[in-house]
Amino acid sequence: MPVKDVLIYPHPLLKKICAPVEHLGEEIDSLIQDLIDTMVAAGHSVGVAAPQIGAPRRVVVVDVSHSKLGRDDNHGLLVMVNPEILEREGRKVSREGCMSVPDYTGNVVRAESVVVQFLDREGKQRVIRARGFEAVALQHEIDHLDGLLFLDRVSSLKTDLFRRKKR
Amino acid sequence: MTHFALTIIGRDRPGIVAKVTEILYRLGCNIADSSCTILGGQFAMILILSHPKMQSNEEFGTSFAPLEADGLSVFLRKLQPGGESAAEIDGEICMISVYGSDKPGIVYPVAKILGDMQINITDLNTKLVGTPQRPVYVMMIEAVLPAGLEIEELSSALDRLKKDLQVDIAIRSITPVEL
Structure with missing residues (x-):
């Protein structure tokens, strides 16, 4: 299965809202395989969204089990078709970067824990609760399906302490 | 250009x-x-x-x-030619918070330790907060550790300073995550 090139902003597909998958057939299955292969080939990557490899469909793959930050709390390899975040809880700041936006990182606030509903690779309806880094990765990848980059969510300049409210 | x-x-x-x-x-x-x-x-x-x-x-x-x-x-x-681009800084990034009752001589001792350990300060903010009666000094530093230097070594060096200066110091590692 081919490893795909990851599209780099300003590629227009990265700002598109992706279409839901209607039918889980061969075409989507090979898209899923491409996503997994691309994620693995990228080495350090913990997730890829379909638009990042040029397919504007609502499919993401995430696997934080090999990363230092995620290895203690994860669901292994997650393949998500038409994922939807049902619940968000808590607040967590991470310094995020993105393969599609090289050489830039920013502080992003995301939910610390999310409940996500999705179809798995076999087309089974599933609901999981993810926490910590896995939750952050899922929110980042699912954002791609709505044309959102972490740049749209940067919450603060490097040090945000001094720009808070005045008494 | x-x-x-x-x-x-x-x-x-x-x-x-x-x-x-x-x-x-x-x-x-x-x-x-x-x-x-x-x-x-x-x-x-x-x-x-x-x-x-x-x-x-x-x-x-x-x-x-x-x-x-x-x-x-x-x-x-x-700028001299090339002066517009930063040298590649590789290494662990950490945030260092230093804060305590305001007194002369907080910034220098901290910066001296970092400099002596070849730690590169990439961002530094200080602010005087608190009330005029009880001013508090806050310093936030983002720095990159040189290869081979563990965060614990910096920690113990700053721990000694904590006692000398009577300030609080916290260090934490920032791992930028590429998603």
């Missing part, structure tokens, strides 16, 4: 950025990296500029005179 560093500082008020960037736009300058912020009551701008033709400070002539007339201080510096 020749690059320049431009710094501008003056009493903060709305419209400073517009005034400065209008001049740069009309000159045909490109703004590359820049950082602008309020410090005290002053607005401070630091910009790295390039221009397709201009080679020297003199060519800017009196372009910035209207800013000076407005009470802003302007300083222009021509």
Whole structure:
């Protein structure tokens, strides 16, 4: 299965809202395989969204089990078709970067824990609760399906302490 | 292309950025990296500029005179070739918070330890907070550790300082995550 090139902003597909998958057939299955292969080939990557490899469909793959930050709390390899975040809880700041936006990182606030509903690779309806880094990765990848980059969510300049409210 | 560093500082008020960037736009300058912020009551701008033709400070002539007339201080510096791009800084990134009752001599001892350990400060903010009766000094540092230096070594060096200076110091590692 081919490893795909990851599209780099300003590629227009990265700002598109992706279409839901209607039918889980061969075409989507090979898209899923491409996503997994691309994620693995990228080495350090913990997730890829379909638009990042040029397919504007609502499919993401995430696997934080090999990363230092995620290895203690994860669901292994997650393949998500038409994922939807049902619940968000808590607040967590991470310094995020993105393969599609090289050489830039920013502080992003995301939910610390999310409940996500999705179809798995076999087309089974599933609901999981993810926490910590896995939750952050899922929110980042699912954002791609709505044309959102972490740049749209940067919450603060490097040090945000001094720009808070005045008494 | 020749690059320049431009710094501008003056009493903060709305419209400073517009005034400065209008001049740069009309000159045909490109703004590359820049950082602008309020410090005290002053607005401070630091910009790295390039221009397709201009080679020297003199060519800017009196372009910035209207800013000076407005009470802003302007300083222009021509960069040596290559001075516009940062050397690759590889290594663990950490945030260091230092805070405590205000007293003379907080910044230097901390910076001295970091410098002696070849730790590269990439960002530093300080602020005087608290009340006039009980002023508190807060310093936030983002720094990159050199290869081979563990965060624990820095931790124990700063722990000693904590006692000497009677301040609180916390260090944490920041791992940027590429998603």
